[in-house]
Amino acid sequence: MAIVYKMIPHILASFGIALVMFRGFSGRRSVVALTSIAGFVAGAAGAVVLFRVYRGTIPFGVIKTALGSGFLILWGVAVGVMYRSTGRGTAFIGGERFVDSSYYAGICTVISSMVAGAICMSRLPVADSSVLKVAVFVFGGGVLACGVVFAAKILEKRLPAAVTVTQSGMLAAVMAFLLMSSSSTLRLDLFSPLSMKVMKGIHDFVHQFMESILIPDHLFVQPVVWKYIGYLFGKGVGFWGGMIIWFTPVLLIVLANQLERLPSVAHVRQGAQRRKLIFAAIEARRFRLVIPMFSVIVFAAAAYQSSFPSVEYWDPKPVPVTANQAGEIFIPKQGEINLEDGKLHKFLFKQGGREAKFFVLMTPAGKLTVVLDACAICKPDGYGQAEGSVICYYCITLIPLETVGKPGGCNPVPISFTEKADGVIIDGMTLVNTWGATVQSTARVKEGGK
Amino acid sequence: MLFRILKNSFLKRPKSVFLVFLSIAMGAAVATAFLGIAGEISHKMALELRSYGANILLEPSAVEGGGFLREEDLPKIKTVFWKYNITGFTPYLFGITEFSAGGKKERGVIAGTWFAKQLEVPGEEASVQGIKGIAPWWEVQGRWPENADEAIIGAALAKRLKIVPGGEVSALLKGRSQNFHVAGVVTTGGYEEEQLFAPLVTVQSLLQQQGKVSRVQVSALTVPMDDFGKKDPATMTKDEYEKWYCTAYVTSVAKNVEEVMAGSRAKPIWQIASAEGALLKKLNSVMLFLTILALGASAASVSTSLMASMAERSPEIALMKAVGADRFQISSIFIGETLIISVAGGIIGYLLGNQLAQVISRSVFNSTIASPLWLFPTAIISALVVAIAGSIAPLRRALLVEPVRVLKG
Amino acid sequence: MSSAFCPVKRERLLRMAENIIETNGLTRNYGDICALKPLDLQIPEGEWLSVMGHSGSGKSTLMNLVGGLDRPSAGSLQVGGKDLLALNEDGLARFRREFVGIIFQQHHLVPYLTAVENVMMAQYFHSVPDEAEARHALERVGLGHRLKNRPGELSGGEQQRVCIARAIINSPKLLLGDEPTGNLDHKSTVMVMELLKELRAEERFTVVMVTHNQEVAGWGDRTIYLDDGVLVREERMR
Incomplete structure (x- = not known):
């Protein structure tokens, strides 16, 4: 059931993509139908292979790159149509003919549905499940894609014929749906990294290029100017900058549509006839606006979802660790895992048939803490990290990051440790015993509960 | 157009x-x-309702602790799970003494307490705790005590001893005596008017009960009691217990506070607690x-x-x-x-x-x-x-x- | 060479002879009252038809039916090749704005809009407003100096001329007049009728005009007389 719930945004996105594609290539519906399904299955299968071969972040990186390049292409196209709407022609040689061909329709559909399929698979536990289960996932995805595509085909036929979509509008809608689909998982989200990059970029810019005027008591800088420079360092600068970059392309497409020239009617003698022609052009233009405007809403939904990742938390796979002869576990601060990056890092320690899960986290106060991945009262379902807090998966209580490391309530059980310059040292025996004592008292009902 | x-x-x-x-x-x-x-x-x-008094009372459990709570446990109240819901608390140490002022003698209750104590808890924001925060409706004629030998006196007791703000009163117990400078007379409308309130440290040394308190009043923001909240935690299943613990019922906050104060028993003061929620x-x-x-x-x-x-x-x-x-x-x-x-x-x-x-x-x-x-x-x-x-x-x-x-x- | 143009010519001739309005057993009942008894009427394109009769004779009903403002109770009604019975409410609205221009007895202008805006309103419902064209239309009816006046500031004859400008602005095929001169004095009546005649010569629309004034009816090509919802007499002027 949980899987079905998780898949809802992706199903909606695939449906939207298929719908827009059918309308965009309305002359080549069968090509679109075929390539959507094929692309989806190929993307899903490809993602499965990636996830199983490269564990960790590489597959996510691949999907993210695809999404990012799509977004860049959207930017390029948006600027292009804007340029064209000013009346300067930019005809590519043979471009028009290619755009009308079924190859073009097929390629566009395959690429977008491949990405959609890959995003879908990234939500499923394809890396750890058995081959059979994964095959079921891919097969189920294919069946689902068939259903979605045909449902989209049926709906598309019922849409008013007047609603048409331009190539740029189609791209905007497809990207919007893909980004909406991806933003529901933290690791594929583009909007948050984008706003983070914007913030960093602006700060770097101010530091690099305005260094000279940043010297206090500079002659030319009035206090008022300081106020505005201060805004650049505000909390919202990344968010609003990200918003601008996020929405500009689709808004440019909307604007270009509105700037499009009306047909010349000077040769028509009768006034009423002339006005009718102009009205028809305006109305067609208005209908072409429907899909880009809808994309704006979908883009907003994607941005909203990424600022409130409702379902998923930062929850890395526990890294197995071992103890040395003295029974001590040493975890280096730097290295493969950076303990001081403010994220929780989970570890798994096994000793003589007993095991303990724990995580290391740097609190916002800058203090390293080592705690069990369990609290004193709840079942050991573990914790995930959300914005400013960790969440106990069992009782869905948010615990402020500042209080991690303090005992009591639903807080994770703290473990004593020694902090060295290059890492932390935890006594393996203490760890296993604390885990044992905690879990013994809470896990009794683990199987029978609920 | x-x-x-x-x-x-x-x-x-x-x-x-x-x-x-x-x-x-x-x-x-x-x-x-x-x-x-x-x-x-x-x-x-x-x-607003909070100004009608604290809603949790911590008392020593009868079986252990010898009738007292430890003062050193008090800062822990600000570190519990529900710490953000606890708006204030104040400790009390009570003793029966002989008051004398201007030749008049009266037996009465002396209460050592915090008035507005700056409380520093490591890892938490500093806060001010004491009667001033927890009982804002007290009307003090004069001012609140600031030094260790200053006290405020309940209006009824002051009347009997004929003391006005600025006067002196001495408390006598088993041969030990302590002089207090009366900073103010307090009207509360309750039994507190029969008592003398002095800084906790002073009263502890007078009573020879260093580091001890007899009860703590806690004021906490709670959610309304419902049928589930009224269940006895002892009869709950594990799941129910967790849900109960993670909800800010007055009972669960009380339980929470009780856990950090060694040898204590927390009693919700029901009237306020349930009236408030409803x-x-x-x-x-x-x-x-x-x-x-x-x-x-x-x-x-x-x-x-x-x-x-x-x-x-x-x-x-x-x-x-x-x-x-x-x-x-x-x-x-x-x-x-x-x-x-x-x-x-x-x-x-x-x-x-x-x-x-x-x-x-x-x-x-x-x-x-x-x-x-x-x-x-x-x-x-x-x-x-x-x-x-x-x-x-x-x-x-x-x-x-x-x-x-x-x-x- | 000339033979290539022949079919075109013939088609135009055929169309000239075509009837713009054809009714067959057209009937309109209001409850038990029969306002229009079954009527068969053909109006060829380009004709100026006057409809005369006493009040309550069914002449306004006929005009409303032909103009798509009302629906017949029975019979068939073809206007400009369109079956009006098959159109829904919005279809009738579209028919009215593209095909028909109506002039009422009372001037019926929107009181809060100026003369030019009243004309532009008709353009707006038809397609898009075009102020220059609306102004030109008002100049054609001789109101070039009254563009920015509201209806309250115009005389009866001027108001009726604004209505004419509004009626012809969308180049209708059919111009309907429901006693357009009923409230005007003789001088204004002549002025309005002259104007309509001029415009018809230029725009070649068909006119159906309801009137009880014999003199006004005399401006037309043909007059039909209705009495109690029945066509009683027909008179050809020229």
């Missing part, structure tokens, strides 16, 4: 436009004010109900005035239809009119409602409220809802106008 039609139609009929505008603005204002206050009110009321719940639903009622009333008034103007405008509608306007074009003219009025009404209503909320808050709670950002869209949306709800019937009527009948003759 649409805007030209709308503009001229507004200018031509300022009275009826103003009426509709007024109804919408009123509706939006009431919604803004009520929702703004409802958001604040729980908080405000909780604080009252807040009722108050919020009353607010919501009133808001809906007000919006409904203004929608009805929008509908009536639009209906009236529709009767007056039916020749115009008939004419438009005769010239060839279809239903969509007629609707867009009338909906456009109401939309413009409602956006304007929403903005004005928001500004009015904000002021209204401030006025209510100042007169009822004697404090200002912060107006949250979401109130603005709420005001606009409620204005739109009122406008749309109010224009459905008039619009239907406009669409049913038959040009042949209206234009005849």
Whole structure:
């Protein structure tokens, strides 16, 4: 059931993509139908292979790159149509003919549905499940894609014929749906990294290029100017900058549509006839606006979802660790895992048939803490990290990051440790015993509960 | 052209436009004010009710601890799971002593306590704890004690000892005595008026009970008690226990505090705890109900005035239809009119409602409220809802106008 | 060469002879009252037809039916090749704005709009407003100096001329007049009728005009007389 719930945004996105594609290539519906399904299955299968071969972040990186390049292409196209709407022609040689061909329709559909399929698979536990289960996932995805595509085909036929979509509008809608689909998982989200990059970029810019005027008591800088420079360092600068970059392309497409020239009617003698022609052009233009405007809403939904990742938390796979002869576990601060990056890092320690899960986290106060991945009262379902807090998966209580490391309530059980310059040292025996004592008292009902 | 039609139609009929505008603005204002206050009110009321006293009492459990709690445990109260819900606490150490002042002698209770103690807890924000925070309704004639040898005296006891602020009183116990400078006389309306309140350290040394306290009053923000909250934790299943622990019932907060104070037993003071929860719940639903009622009333008034103007405008509608306007074009003219009025009404209503909320808050709670950002869209949306709800019937009527009948003759 | 143009010519001739309005057993009942008894009427394109009769004779009913403002109770009604019975409400609205221009007895202008805006309103419902064209239309009816006046500031004859400008602005095929001169004095009546005649010569629309004034009826090509919903007499002027 949980899987079905998780898949809802992706199903909606695939449906939207298929719908827009059918309308965009309305002359080549069968090509679109075929390539959507094929692309989806190929993307899903490809993602499965990636996830199983490269564990960790590489597959996510691949999907993210695809999404990012799509977004860049959207930017390029948006600027292009804007340029064209000013009346300067930019005809590519043979471009028009290619755009009308079924190859073009097929390629566009395959690429977008491949990405959609890959995003879908990234939500499923394809890396750890058995081959059979994964095959079921891919097969189920294919069946689902068939259903979605045909449902989209049926709906598309019922849409008013007047609603048409331009190539740029189609791209905007497809990207919007893909980004909406991806933003529901933290690791594929583009909007948050984008706003983070914007913030960093602006700060770097101010530091690099305005260094000279940043010297206090500079002659030319009035206090008022300081106020505005201060805004650049505000909390919202990344968010609003990200918003601008996020929405500009689709808004440019909307604007270009509105700037499009009306047909010349000077040769028509009768006034009423002339006005009718102009009205028809305006109305067609208005209908072409429907899909880009809808994309704006979908883009907003994607941005909203990424600022409130409702379902998923930062929850890395526990890294197995071992103890040395003295029974001590040493975890280096730097290295493969950076303990001081403010994220929780989970570890798994096994000793003589007993095991303990724990995580290391740097609190916002800058203090390293080592705690069990369990609290004193709840079942050991573990914790995930959300914005400013960790969440106990069992009782869905948010615990402020500042209080991690303090005992009591639903807080994770703290473990004593020694902090060295290059890492932390935890006594393996203490760890296993604390885990044992905690879990013994809470896990009794683990199987029978609920 | 649409805007030209709308503009001229507004200018031509300022009275009826103003009426509709007024109804919408009123509706939006009431919604803004009520929702703004409802958001604040729980908080405000909780604080207000809190002034009727603490809702958790910590006492030594009878079996262990020898009848006292440890003062050193007190800071831990600010580190418990529900620490953010605990608004204040104050310890007490009681003893029976012989008071003497100006030749008069009286047996009475001396209470060592914190008045406004700066409390530093590692890893937590520094806070001020003590009677001043937990019992704001105490009326002190004079001032609060500041030094170790200063005290405030209950009004009844002061009367018997004939002491006024600035006087001296000495407490005698088993040969030891301690002089207090009376900084103020306190009127509480309760049994406290029979007691003398002095700084905890001083009383501890007088009673020879260093580091000990006899009870702690805790004031906590809690959620209303429901049937589940009243269940006995001992009979709960593990799942239920977790849910209970993770909900800010007065019982679970009490339990929480009890855990950190060695040898203590926490008792919720029921009267306040349950009255408070139930009252807040009722108050919020009353607010919501009133808001809906007000919006409904203004929608009805929008509908009536639009209906009236529709009767007056039916020749115009008939004419438009005769010239060839279809239903969509007629609707867009009338909906456009109401939309413009409602956006304007929403903005004005928001500004009015904000002021209204401030006025209510100042007169009822004697404090200002912060107006949250979401109130603005709420005001606009409620204005739109009122406008749309109010224009459905008039619009239907406009669409049913038959040009042949209206234009005849 | 000339043979290539032949079919075109013939088609135009055929169309000239075509009837713009054809009714077959056209009936309209208001409850028990029969306002229009079954009527068969053909109006060829380009004709100026006057409809005369006493009040209550069914002449306004006929005009409303033909103009798509009202629906017949029975019979068939074809206007400009369109079956009006098959159109829904919005379809009738579209028919009215694209095909028909109507002039009423009372001037029926929107009181809060100026003369030019009243004309533009008709353009707006038809397609898009075009102020220059609307102004030109008012100049054609001799109101070039009264563009920015509201109806209240215009005389009866001027108001009726604004209505004419509005009626012809969308180049209708059919111009309907419901006693357009009923409220005007003799001088204004002549002025309005002259104007209509001029415009018809330029725009070549068909006119159906309801009147009880014999003199006004005399401007037309043909006059039909209705009495109690029945066509009683027909008279050809020229």
